[in-house]
Amino acid sequence: MKTIEPGIVQEYIDRYADKFVYIHLETTNGAYAKHFDKNAHNVGAYIRNAQIKYERGKIVTTDEAYRVGLKTSGWIYAEGLTDYEITEEGQLLLAGHDPEGRLMVALEISEKPFDM
Amino acid sequence: MDFKDHKHVVIIYPHPDDESFGASGTTVRFREAGVPVTYLCGTLGEMGRNMGSPFFATRESLPEIRKQELLDACAVLDMNVEMLGYRDKTIEFESRKLVAERLKDYIEDLGATLVITFYPPFAVHPDHNAMGAAAFEAVKMIDSDIRPELWATAITNDRQETLGEPDVIIDTEEVFEKKLEAIKAHRSQAEGMLSKMRESSDFVGEYDSALQRLQYESFYRIDVDRVHY
Numbered sequence: 515m516k517t518i519e520p521g522i523v524q525e526y527i528d529r530y531a532d533k534f535v536y537i538h539l540e541t542t543n544g545a546y547a548k549h550f551d552k553n554a555h556n557v558g559a560y561i562r563n564a565q566i567k568y569e570r571g572k573i574v575t576t577d578e579a580y581r582v583g584l585k586t587s588g589w590i591y592a593e594g595l596t597d598y599e600i601t602e603e604g605q606l607l608l609a610g611h612d613p614e615g616r617l618m619v620a621l622e623i624s625e626k627p628f629d630m
Numbered sequence: 631m632d633f634k635d636h637k638h639v640v641i642i643y644p645h646p647d648d649e650s651f652g653a654s655g656t657t658v659r660f661r662e663a664g665v666p667v668t669y670l671c672g673t674l675g676e677m678g679r680n681m682g683s684p685f686f687a688t689r690e691s692l693p694e695i696r697k698q699e700l701l702d703a704c705a706v707l708d709m710n711v712e713m714l715g716y717r718d719k720t721i722e723f724e725s726r727k728l729v730a731e732r733l734k735d736y737i738e739d740l741g742a743t744l745v746i747t748f749y750p751p752f753a754v755h756p757d758h759n760a761m762g763a764a765a766f767e768a769v770k771m772i773d774s775d776i777r778p779e780l781w782a783t784a785i786t787n788d789r790q791e792t793l794g795e796p797d798v799i800i801d802t803e804e805v806f807e808k809k810l811e812a813i814k815a816h817r818s819q820a821e822g823m824l825s826k827m828r829e830s831s832d833f834v835g836e837y838d839s840a841l842q843r844l845q846y847e848s849f850y851r852i853d854v855d856r857v858h859y
Binding site: 605609617622 | 681683684719755757822825826
């Protein structure tokens with residue numbers, strides 16, 4: 515992955531608007547958060563291969579990272595995104611990594627279902 | 631204990647790298663005694679948070695990368711591997727009975743005389759606990775007169791207070807080079823841990839520091855008719 519280039523990411527977000535697409539959305543602080551810090555609380559959520567359609571999507575620049583919102587009949591939202599990749603199949607992968615390179619948040623959009 | 635007394639060892643953990651961190655030294659000791667060892671690996675660690683350090687994997691490329699790392703580690707350990715195809719973080723939501731029946735078939739077909747797995751609920755990660763519970767269940771389904779021995783790995787911080795001293799402690803020093811090589815085969819997962827180790831104040835070189843942390847592999851002997859899980 516590379517550091518997010520908002521112009522390119524916006525172009526791909528626009529390309530997938532008004533189409534049925536599959537998303538992967540997750541956030542996690544890891545299965546060992548509490549194991550290493552007893553005051554921590556393990557938190558995570560993910561959804562994979564939800565089929566959705568959004569009318570509009572936008573990437574917003576902040577001081578440290580990026581946010582993406584997709585307007586569907588509701589909303590899809592991710593914060594803390596730092597890196598992106600366009601796969602050979604044209605999937606848009608966005609992720610936020612901590613300084614050690616561990617994934618903290620991901621939002622991915624694909625025309626075909628993600629591999630299971 | 632004489633390693634040669636066993637006919638086949640089956641290790642049941644959910645993630646690529648659990649075998650290298652938890653039982654690779656034990657595996658090598660059995661292999662050196664001529665005992666076959668098979669790893670039943672539940673998932674490909676698809677939802678792992680470590681992406682390499684510096685990171686080189688994505689959520690989508692991680693499964694293939696970890697599959698190759700698993701094959702590389704098992705080649706180092708001269709151990710067979712079967713990938714069970716469950717998905718990372720979801721084993722606890724599968725039917726324990728169905729998973730257990732599959733494991734039982736493997737255990738019986740391979741003629742296992744020893745099964746090694748995680749000790750639920752003392753294994754921290756939900757997949758560890760769920761895989762361990764299914765493995766316990768599988769062993770319990772086998773007639774008691776032909777049941778394999780069962781050893782379980784506990785990793786909770788307070789395991790000594792809760793469970794007492796482990797029953798089996800394998801010293802891996804003699805085979806530690808192989809253990810470290812197997813761990814390092816899991817590049818996407820191990821690099822972060824190794825770089826943290828290098829930065830720690832007690833760092834005395836990669837081999838020696840890793841040895842200090844990972845020399846002993848400990849297991850509790852389980853009687854499936856008496857254990858609660």
